[in-house]
Amino acid sequence: MLFDADATGTLRCPACQAAATSRRNQRQPTAGRGYDSAHQRKRAELLGKWQAGDPCAICGQPMWTSAALDLAHNQDRAGWLGLAHAACNRATSQGKQ
Numbered sequence: 001m002l003f004d005a006d007a008t009g010t011l012r013c014p015a016c017q018a019a020a021t022s023r024r025n026q027r028q029p030t031a032g033r034g035y036d037s038a039h040q041r042k043r044a045e046l047l048g049k050w051q052a053g054d055p056c057a058i059c060g061q062p063m064w065t066s067a068a069l070d071l072a073h074n075q076d077r078a079g080w081l082g083l084a085h086a087a088c089n090r091a092t093s094q095g096k097q
Contacts, residue, residue: 039080043071046083057082058089 012020047069053062057072063085070089072081 039071042080043083046071050083054083056088057084059085061085 047066050063050066050069052064055061056063058081063069063083068086069083070086072084072089073079074081
């Protein structure tokens with residue numbers, strides 16, 4: 001089925017959008033996924049020290065905008081690697097790297 005992304009406001013067909021919404025609604029709250037107040041404080045602290053061009057904690061490439069930065073967890077999620085490109089961090093959390 002074809003759909004008009006401009007009219008629907010999404011890049012998914014209605015069936016895929018419903019499935020994605022269902023998956024999103026089944027996720028644990030942010031604290032349950034490791035993004036508690038300590039994580040938020042640490043991210044704010046590191047963003048305060050961040051300078052354009054600092055290296056990503058995952059890929060090592062320069063980070064140019066703070067708008068798309070995450071605080072990356074280490075492998076066992078007991079600590080943090082540091083600031084990373086959101087795309088790098090989210091790719092590793094989904095097993096893509």
